[in-house]
Amino acid sequence: MISEYDGLLRAEGRYAVGRGRVPAAHLAVLLGVAGFLYGTGMGFFGGRPLQALYSGLKVPMLLMISTLVCLPSFFVLNTLLGLRDDFGASLRGVLAAQATVAASLMALLPIIVFIYISGSDYQYAVFFNGVLFAISTLAGQRTLSRHYEPLIRQDSRHNIGRWSWVILYVFVVIQLAWVLRPFVGFPNMSVSFFRAGAWSNAYVVLFRDVLGLGF
Numbered sequence: 061m062i063s064e065y066d067g068l069l070r071a072e073g074r075y076a077v078g079r080g081r082v083p084a085a086h087l088a089v090l091l092g093v094a095g096f097l098y099g100t101g102m103g104f105f106g107g108r109p110l111q112a113l114y115s116g117l118k119v120p121m122l123l124m125i126s127t128l129v130c131l132p133s134f135f136v137l138n139t140l141l142g143l144r145d146d147f148g149a150s151l152r153g154v155l156a157a158q159a160t161v162a163a164s165l166m167a168l169l170p171i172i173v174f175i176y177i178s179g180s181d182y183q184y185a186v187f188f189n190g191v192l193f194a195i196s197t198l199a200g201q202r203t204l205s206r207h208y209e210p211l212i213r214q215d216s217r218h219n220i221g222r223w224s225w226v227i228l229y230v231f232v233v234i235q236l237a238w239v240l241r242p243f244v245g246f247p248n249m250s251v252s253f254f255r256a257g258a259w260s261n262a263y264v265v266l267f268r269d270v271l272g273l274g275f
Contacts, residue, residue: 064090065163068156069203075156077207079149087159088124094162095120099243101169105176105185106247114253118240119165123158126233130225137224141217150218153207154225160203164196185244201226235261 067073068090074083096116103115134154138147175188204222211218237243241255 061093065094068159068163071156071203071206077149077210078152079146080152082148082152082155084151084155087155091123091159091162092120094159094166095123098162098165098169098172101172102189102243103245105182105244108245108247108251110251111242111245114251115243115245118243118253120162122233122237122240123162126229126236127154127158129232129236130228133228134221134225138221141221143215143217143221146211146215146218149207149211150221150225153204153211156207157200157204161196161200164199165192168192168196182244182246189244 064086068075068087071077074080074086096119099119100112100116102119103112105111131151131154134150135144135147138144138150143150172185172189172192176185180188204225208218208222212222238260239254242249242252245251
């Protein structure tokens with residue numbers, strides 16, 4: 061398994077940049093294992109095993125479901141841009157990037173464990189998990205860039221495709237993360253898979269509570 065992650069991060073073997081067969085099953089396994097391990101550690105704040113299990117399930121769900129939701133629109137966009145013949149290479153890059161995010165989270169897990177055992181409160185726990193997600197997302201973007209560089213050199217329209225994916229994915233993943241909360245779990249609240257009001261709209265809440273628009 062370690063060699064698989066090494067191949068992913070180095071873009072070697074079945075994970076190399078190119079138009080070969082997309083190793084979707086292998087990438088899904090790498091994402092699932094790494095995401096579950098990080099999520100379990102993430103949810104163990106306060107020493108609650110059930111919350112740890114829930115969070116372990118939800119981190120890979122967040123990455124996988126958001127990807128699946130975005131892929132049909134991404135395929136249509138590539139078709140409209142005249143890039144359908146290269147979609148396999150684009151898909152390879154997108155899935156490798158998502159698996160890289162999960163692998164990076166797993167690598168950063170000892171940091172969050174150290175933060176927890178150091179006695180951080182709930183707000184700090186949420187903040188530092190957010191920081192580690194941001195770092196891992198940057199690592200995923202580096203992988204995506206590595207896969208897209210030869211495509212963009214071949215046809216500059218792939219740059220539009222790449223950034224369209226990023227925008228679409230960010231839009232979807234924010235809403236899905238809102239639905240799947242809590243990931244850390246507030247110690248004074250009972251453990252639950254979904255928080256009350258999970259199916260509300262994250263963007264409506266953002267405008268109402270953060271920007272104070274009052275609707």
